[in-house]
């Protein structure tokens with residue numbers, strides 16, 4: 267189902283109320299036709315309105331009066347890489363950001379496949395190199411990774427989830443956060459799924 271703007275506002279509020287976003291951290295966007303609607307700059311997920319959302323075309327040119335989040339370039343990059351994408355959820359949620367800030371991080375795949383749902387949804391979790399928020403270099407890496415996976419972390423920053431619906435992107439962002447939480451809870455005691463178990467899952471539940 268095509269996302270709509272009220273769904274975006276309600277999703278942001280739900281994420282805020284459940285502690286996935288705080289202050290003015292994070293941003294969301296949806297694609298409807300050839301227009302991207304994004305959270306406005308400096309906004310809180312808890313207080314968005316449909317009228318306050320920022321609209322632009324696929325190149326980032328504004329089509330309405332509101333100024334989008336300064337992180338818009340990597341949203342646009344995700345839509346370029348994935349023509350079927352209709353939503354991008356970017357969070358600074360606590361556990362994903364904690365993992366993204368760890369020493370000795372596997373930059374090609376930051377989290378182990380601890381659960382079946384995570385393994386089915388996330389083929390790999392690459393980490394976008396650290397650059398200041400809004401730096402256009404972030405978009406270059408996001409565009410590269412988004413061709414092979416809908417999920418990534420941003421070094422010392424947060425997570426990005428891409429979906430064909432807003433519900434799918436949001437569920438993916440929550441899955442990344444919960445797996446990051448399990449990973450930090452378990453530490454050395456973790457027992458990830460093995461390659462054979464993951465291959466069986468992917469064969470059985472392939473989309």
Ligand SMILES: [Zn+2]
Pocket residue numbers: 292293337356357358399423424
């Ligand atoms: Zn951010």
